[in-house]
Amino acid sequence: MTTGSSSTSSTPSTGRPADDEAGISTFKGQDRALRAGRLGTGGLLLSVLAATAPLMVVAGVMPTTFAVMGIVGQPLLFVILGVVLVLFSVGYAEMSRHVHNAGAFYAYIARGLGGTPGAAAAAVALVAYSSLQVGIYGLFGFEVSGLFATYLDTEIAWWIPALAAVLVVGALAWLKIDVNAWVLGVLLVIEVTLVVVFDVSAVADPARQGLSLHAFDPGTLTGAGVGTALCFCIAAFTGFEQAPVYAEETSRPHLLVPRVMFLAIGFVAVFFAISSWALTVATGPSAIVGTSREQSAGLLFFLTESRLGATFTDVLHVLFVTGMFAALLSFHNVVSRYAFAMGREGLLPAAFGRTSEASGAPGTGSLLHSVVSLLVVGGFALFDDGPAGDPTAPVLRLFTWGGNVGALGVTLLMATASLSVIVFFVRRGAARAQAGRLITAAVAGIALLVIAFYTIKDFDVLVGAGPGSVLSRLLPAVIGAAAVVGLVQGLVLRSRRPEAHARIGLGNEAFQLDKAAGSPS
Numbered sequence: 001m002t003t004g005s006s007s008t009s010s011t012p013s014t015g016r017p018a019d020d021e022a023g024i025s026t027f028k029g030q031d032r033a034l035r036a037g038r039l040g041t042g043g044l045l046l047s048v049l050a051a052t053a054p055l056m057v058v059a060g061v062m063p064t065t066f067a068v069m070g071i072v073g074q075p076l077l078f079v080i081l082g083v084v085l086v087l088f089s090v091g092y093a094e095m096s097r098h099v100h101n102a103g104a105f106y107a108y109i110a111r112g113l114g115g116t117p118g119a120a121a122a123a124v125a126l127v128a129y130s131s132l133q134v135g136i137y138g139l140f141g142f143e144v145s146g147l148f149a150t151y152l153d154t155e156i157a158w159w160i161p162a163l164a165a166v167l168v169v170g171a172l173a174w175l176k177i178d179v180n181a182w183v184l185g186v187l188l189v190i191e192v193t194l195v196v197v198f199d200v201s202a203v204a205d206p207a208r209q210g211l212s213l214h215a216f217d218p219g220t221l222t223g224a225g226v227g228t229a230l231c232f233c234i235a236a237f238t239g240f241e242q243a244p245v246y247a248e249e250t251s252r253p254h255l256l257v258p259r260v261m262f263l264a265i266g267f268v269a270v271f272f273a274i275s276s277w278a279l280t281v282a283t284g285p286s287a288i289v290g291t292s293r294e295q296s297a298g299l300l301f302f303l304t305e306s307r308l309g310a311t312f313t314d315v316l317h318v319l320f321v322t323g324m325f326a327a328l329l330s331f332h333n334v335v336s337r338y339a340f341a342m343g344r345e346g347l348l349p350a351a352f353g354r355t356s357e358a359s360g361a362p363g364t365g366s367l368l369h370s371v372v373s374l375l376v377v378g379g380f381a382l383f384d385d386g387p388a389g390d391p392t393a394p395v396l397r398l399f400t401w402g403g404n405v406g407a408l409g410v411t412l413l414m415a416t417a418s419l420s421v422i423v424f425f426v427r428r429g430a431a432r433a434q435a436g437r438l439i440t441a442a443v444a445g446i447a448l449l450v451i452a453f454y455t456i457k458d459f460d461v462l463v464g465a466g467p468g469s470v471l472s473r474l475l476p477a478v479i480g481a482a483a484v485v486g487l488v489q490g491l492v493l494r495s496r497r498p499e500a501h502a503r504i505g506l507g508n509e510a511f512q513l514d515k516a517a518g519s520p521s
Contacts (some may be wrong), residue, residue: 005316009187010151017353018282018331018406018491034359034501036047040376041182042185043185043431044180044243044246044250044256044257044260045260045263045264046185046188047169047187047242047246047330047333048239048240048260048261048264049239049240049264049267049268049329050187050188050239050242050302050323050326050327050329050330051238051239051242051331051334052236052237052238052240052264052268052327053136053239053323053324053326053327054191054192054195054268054275055186055191055192055316055320055323056139056320056323056324056485057113057236057281057326057408058195058272058275058300059271059297059299059300059301059316059320060139060297060512061233061235061236061276061278062074062236062272062276062299062300063074063230063292063295063296063297063299064181064292064296064297064356065229065232065233066279066288066289066292066293066299067165067289067292067293067296068225068228068232068461069228069229070225071226071227071229072214072215072220072227072280072285072288072289073215073217073218073219073220073221073275074215074229074280075094075158075215075242075272075273075276075277075280076215076216076218076273077221077222077229077230077233078233078236078269078272078273078276079216079269080235080264081230081233081234082237082268082269082270082273083269083378084444084447084448085237085265085269085444086266086269087440087443087444087447088417088418088439088440088441088443088444088445088448089240089258089261089262089265089416089420089425090106090416090436090437090440091418091422091434091438091444092108092241092244092261092283092418092441092463093258094258094421094425094434094437095108095111095112095259095424095425095503096108096243096244096249096253096254096258096299096421097254097257098111098356098424099111099244099395099505099507100244100254100257100507101244101341101506101507103122103125103245103337103338103341103342103345103505103507104125104241104244104245104340105118105121105125105169105241105244105413105414105417106121106122106124106125106338106341106505107244107503107505108116108244108417108420108421108424109121109413109416109417109504109505110421110504110505111424111505112382112419112420112421112422112424112427113416113419113423113489114422115207115493115501115502115504115505116163116487116490116491116494116501117416117420117487117490117493118488118490118502118505119156119347119487119488119489119490119493120415120483120484120487120490121406121413121483121488122338122341122342122347122413122480122486123347123482123485123486123489123505124172124231124413124482124483124484125409126338126339126340126342126482127405127409127478127479127482128406128408128409128410128413128479128482129309129331129334129335129338129406129410130330130335130369130372131401131403131404131405131406131408131478132196132238132401132402132403132407132410133327133328133331133332133335133373133402133406133410134370134376134377134398134402135398135399135400135402135403135405136324136327136328136331136402136403136404137162137165137166137328137373137376137377137398138146138158138162138377138380138395138396138397138398138399138402138519139160139324139395139398139399140161140162140165140324140325140328141158141159141162141163141165141377141395142395143156143317143320143321143324143395144157144158144161144162144165144321145158145160145161145330147317147318147321148161150317151307151314154505156159157381158381158395159377159378159380159381162305162377162381163200163374163377163378163381164326165325166370166373166374166377167370167374168439169325169328169329169332170332170367170369170370171236171322171364172329173329173332173336173366173370174227174253174363174366175362179520183326183428184314184327185328187323187325188323188326189317190318190321190322191319191322193272194312194315194316194319195275196272197209197308197312198275198278198300198303198304198307198308199278200277201304201307201308201512202278202279202281202282202303202307203278203281204279204281204347205452206284206289207281207283207284207287208284209284209285211281212281212284212285213277214285215276215277215279215285215288216277217497219443225253226248227450227451227458228454228462230451230454231295231404231451231454231458231462232462233272233402234407234411234451235403235406235407236268237265237268237269238361238406238407238410239327239330239507240261240265240268240335240490241261241267241410241414242330243256243257243260243261243264244257244261245333245334245337245338246280246336246337247415248282248319256351257500258329258433260373262453264459270307279299279300279303281303282303282307284336290341291489292316294373298315301313301316301317301478303307304316310375326449331380332366332370334370335365335369336366336369337362337364337365338365339352339362339364339366339368340345340352340353340354340362340364340365340371341364343364343365344507345500345504345505345506345507346497346500346501346504347486347489347493347504348423348502351364352365352368354385357480366407376398377398379454380395380397380398387389387459396464397463399487400462400463400464401463401475404455404459404462404475405475405476405479406454406462407455408455408456408459408479409479409482411448411451411452411455412448412452412479413442414445414448415445415449415452417444418441418442418444418445418448419441421437421438421441422441423436425438426438448513456476459472459473459475459476460472463475
């Protein structure tokens with residue numbers, strides 16, 4: 001066992017500074033550390049859950065999965081994935097007690113597998129989470145444009161509200177995380193409450209088949225679409241794994257981070273399983289696929305209007321937009337913190353490893369992500385008119401391309417993190433003491449690799465491209481290219497700047513290395 005004061009010593013197995021099990025170092029390098037103690041369990045949980053965008057999943061992902069895959073047993077898939085992610089989190093949470101770094105995934109992978117794989121994971125994480133957020137900007141702009149047309153009789157292009165959202169999200173990111181958590185929490189609670197109201201109404205007034213549990217029958221999970229349906233559903237869980245990103249900003253990361261992860265997974269799995277089951281109850285299991293194909297993303301609103309009235313449905317439409325905005329805020333915070341961690345450890349220019357003096361937030365990383373988002377959204381607005389000038393084409397492409405590229409990246413990161421957990425504890429001589437956790441990590445890692453395999457295999461279905469489309473190979477290659485760039489960077493650092501390579505994944509503990517070496521940075 002080591003303490004923060006001994007983090008400059010090396011372990012015989014890795015040659016890397018020993019891990020701090022009691023918490024992050026109290027030594028701060030001026031503006032190179034995120035402010036600790038700003039988040040408690042509630043604020044952290046709300047920030048994490050907001051990224052899952054519950055209403056966006058219920059109104060968008062679930063009808064799409066029913067319609068495209070023809071799988072009635074979607075509620076059972078959410079239960080199965082919940083179990084897989086709980087298994088993943090057992091080891092992930094245990095490692096979070098030893099590693100407190102805003103780099104989360106890449107820091108964990110660096111601590112277990114070494115600095116070079118950690119550099120590759122950092123590049124993948126930055127691209128994956130950026131893709132997820134930028135994709136949501138497209139759908140957000142389209143939905144806001146629809147609200148203007150419906151309620152204000154005003155036609156505006158989708159990219160106007162999308163670009164406005166980029167600017168607003170960027171501005172909020174300069175504020176304290178407490179403010180963002182409050183905004184995220186209010187929006188989250190309201191949208192979840194309305195979805196629960198729909199669930200209750202469906203159970204109280206089911207379709208002709210009554211309160212059927214057919215959607216939980218394993219026999220419904222047959223056919224070629226099951227693997228691809230898993231890809232859709234795993235994307236719905238994206239967000240729970242972000243808790244370690246905020247570890248440095250909590251007062252007790254070794255307690256709060258594992259607690260929040262398990263609470264988030266439990267809530268998401270139960271909420272999505274019940275809500276997708278409620279959709280089958282409202283239409284009848286035999287009719288859910290056909291109705292989803294007919295109504296598409298309008299399924300939930302179609303069902304609420306007939307059961308709960310036009311006013312309720314109008315409010316739901318508005319909250320659909322605010323829920324997406326909450327997810328945009330959450331993903332922006334995560335990307336900014338990854339950029340901060342990478343700048344602090346030499347994987348990005350040092351300027352990104354600085355925080356704002358006013359709020360303690362990672363301002364430079366936030367600015368970078370805002371600029372990238374502006375360029376991507378602006379590019380789609382200028383150069384992608386779609387077939388025959390279809391105005392929805394660039395929106396749907398931006399959303400589906402970004403969402404699926406991001407989900408693939410996160411799935412691969414989770415699978416690699418599972419391996420890292422195993423190696424981390426084996427190298428520390430704790431394999432026997434942690435045997436149960438290592439077994440669960442191995443099972444989860446294999447399951448996640450299977451999901452990643454189906455994601456790559458069926459990418460043409462996920463993005464609506466034709467069989468053999470070049471696009472179905474190019475988009476997954478974005479994640480592969482990020483990994484290669486990261487690997488090359490890690491190898492170059494190891495050769496030319498071994499001291500920088502040794503810092504990868506250390507986070508706040510690196511300040512002690514600077515202090516011991518007499519570095520002014």
